[in-house]
Amino acid sequence: MDRDETPGLRTSVLDSTVALSFAHRVRFTRRSLDPANPALREVFAHDAAVRDRRAVVVLDGGFAAANPAFDTQLRAYAAAHAPSMPALVETVVVPGGEAAKHDTRVADLVVELVERHRIDRKSFVIAVGGGAVLDAAGYGAAIAHRGVRLVRLPTTTLAQDDAAMGVKNGVNRFGKKNFVGAFAVPHAVLCDELLLATLPDAVFRAGFSEAVKIALLKDPALFAAIERDAARIAARELDAASPVIRASAHLHLRHIVDGGDPFEANEARPLDFGHWAAHRLESMSAHAVSHGDAVALGLLLDCRYSNLKGWLSDADHARIRAAISGLGLPMRHPLLADAGALLRGLEEFREHLGGRLTITMLRGIGQGFEVHELDAELVRRAAAELA
Ligand SMILES: NC(=O)c1ccc[n+]([C@@H]2O[C@H](COP(=O)([O-])OP(=O)(O)OC[C@H]3O[C@@H](n4cnc5c(N)ncnc54)[C@H](O)[C@@H]3O)[C@@H](O)[C@H]2O)c1
Ligand SMILES: [Zn+2]
Secondary structure (H helix, E strand, O other), X not given: OEEOOOOOOOEEOOOOOOOOOOOOEEEEEOOOOOOOOOHHHHOOOOOOOOOOOEEEEEEEHHHHHHOOOHHHHHHHHHHHOOOOOOEXXXXXXXXXXXXXXXXXXXXXXXXXXXXXXXXXXXXXXXXXXXHHHHHHXXXXXXXXHHOOEEEEEEOOHHHHHOHHHOOEEEEEEOXXXXXXXXXXXXXXXXXXXXXXXXXXXXXXXXXXXXXXXXXXHHOHHHHHHHHHHHHXXXXXXXXXXXXXXXXXXXXXXXXXXXXXXXXXXXXXXXXXXXXXXXXXHHHHOOOOOOHHHHHHHHXXXXXHHHHHOOOOOHHHHHHHHHHHHHOOOOOXXXXXXXXXXXXXXXXXXXXXXXXXOOEEEEEEOOEEEEEOOOOHHHHHHHHHHOO
């Protein structure tokens, strides 16, 4: 379409909409490295006819230390399933935990490996670990060649019930969470619940704060199941924990796939309920508070705020506190006494997304809604109670 307005100021308008679709392959299994289990092989079945497919493996250091046989078993599995599996050309072990996201070193290493081993867009980076290593390695995979295929094998409860489902990668900079990163849909995600066996108790429990979050937003029945089984989950009974991990993963995935805004173009970011304070608390504590624990505290804060505002009933508020406590998650933190520092997180949160401040609050279990401003005095009061 051409627009003729002022003579000599003619603009040709070629505006279009670019629509893309991606396969998002997610599988839950057990004993994924048993050669009799085809699940891992199957995530590489796509394009199996392409010759000379390669993969580099990035292992979370904490996971690798607790699972010294993993790399050998992975290689044996790949050998047993050649040629359906790519050739595993190198395994690197990187620092686990938030240290993987303190700078761009892990991402840079992935980019170097892609170059060194001639990983092309039909080849793979296989990232094995917690959410932090998946985020950092995923960022490297997303920027090398503008995106090589990423296969995630999440090894924490949080990575399996939330982080690995996402389409976000990134690392922290300027003391701000996920300041640099990229949206990229992973090639595949394979969750093996038996890989959770070696997690420290605190890390195991921390992952359930994301399940509580999504249940509070979307699924009262899941919240009731968490409430009922909290003690068994905290005691690491997989019969109780596993259905919650899967249900949470499924809800996170459905939100991304069906929610209409996978790359967060809109102002609202409902999955970040409880996260404005959580991200700030992580930074304020120099990451001594883990993401999962920070989310538990952020949920407690925003639920109490919702309660003080009269949106959330005392009864629902008490149920939420009891569930979080029953899971063995933290119920208070001294840094919450510094409400001024905490409130500075609001602007960081807004800036990350752009546009108006949009925060999710609760008016009942399963009933989130959005607000665009917070009453600083009430935030102070809620935070002081949790300090
Ligand atoms: N991309 C997303 O959409 C998304 C979503 C949620 C959270 N996150 C990010 O995920 C990170 C938190 O991830 P996390 O909770 O998985 O923790 P983590 O990655 O920080 O790992 C916690 C600790 O567990 C160790 N570990 C991992 N697996 C193990 C195993 N099986 N046995 C023994 N030790 C093991 C790690 O080495 C680390 O020391 C945060 O940076 C958060 O911002 C990202
Ligand atoms: Zn989170």
